[in-house]
Amino acid sequence: MKRRASLQWFRVGVFVGVLAVVAVMAGISLAWAEERDDGNVGGGDGFSNHSLKGYYGFNSSYGALVASGPNQPVVPALPFASMGRIFFDGEGGCIVSSIGNVNGQSIPSTSTSCVYSVNPDGTGTSEAVFPGTPIADPVPIAFVITDGGNEFRAVVTKFIVGTFTARRQ
Numbered sequence: 001m002k003r004r005a006s007l008q009w010f011r012v013g014v015f016v017g018v019l020a021v022v023a024v025m026a027g028i029s030l031a032w033a034e035e036r037d038d039g040n041v042g043g044g045d046g047f048s049n050h051s052l053k054g055y056y057g058f059n060s061s062y063g064a065l066v067a068s069g070p071n072q073p074v075v076p077a078l079p080f081a082s083m084g085r086i087f088f089d090g091e092g093g094c095i096v097s098s099i100g101n102v103n104g105q106s107i108p109s110t111s112t113s114c115v116y117s118v119n120p121d122g123t124g125t126s127e128a129v130f131p132g133t134p135i136a137d138p139v140p141i142a143f144v145i146t147d148g149g150n151e152f153r154a155v156v157t158k159f160i161v162g163t164f165t166a167r168r169q
Contacts, residue, residue: 047122051149053090056166058098058154059083063162065102065134078103078134080160085169092116096128109133118145126154135159 064077084098094114100107109130116126122145127138143154150168 047118047120047124047145047149049088049092049116049118050090051118051122051145052088052116052124052152054088055169056086056088056152057084057169058086058164058166060162060164063156063160065160077161080162082164086166088116094126094128096130100133102134107133113138122146 060080060082063080065080066077080100080102082098082100084096086097087095092115094111094116096109096111096114098109100109109132111128112131114126114128116124118124123143124145125140125142127140129138137159139159140157141154142157143152145152151165153163153165155163
């Protein structure tokens with residue numbers, strides 16, 4: 001009789017232990033899915049414009065500046081690189097300050113208008129206008145947020161053949 005009671009308590013103990021493990025794992029999963037302080041959700045969904053709020057420093061590697069409009073004469077692409085700082089306001093507005101090197105000539109610039117949009121999966125787009133530079137139209141980029149919002153990687157989708165990485169300052 002004692003042996004049967006001990007076996008029954010053993011089974012109850014194993015069952016309670018399994019339930020405890022399941023509860024802990026469920027708690028970890030729920031904690032992972034809850035919104036973090038930066039507005040992102042652990043699984044990669046739930047990004048928003050607020051996810052990029054703040055200042056980012058960036059640099060581009062070697063790229064090429066191409067003709068900026070349909071009525072422009074065909075010219076060879078000019079070598080291009082840049083570095084600078086971007087401020088995102090968390091609501092879809094931004095400011096870009098940079099220094100570019102176009103074909104060996106330094107061109108400082110600050111955007112007069114800049115907007116961005118972040119999709120729930122962490123991808124997004126932005127465009128900025130830089131008066132006084134070789135590109136009069138808005139310069140569009142596509143990006144993806146990485147490192148939990150501390151970094152994003154971007155590609156310029158018109159006028160410049162090049163990519164850049166920006167890190168939260």
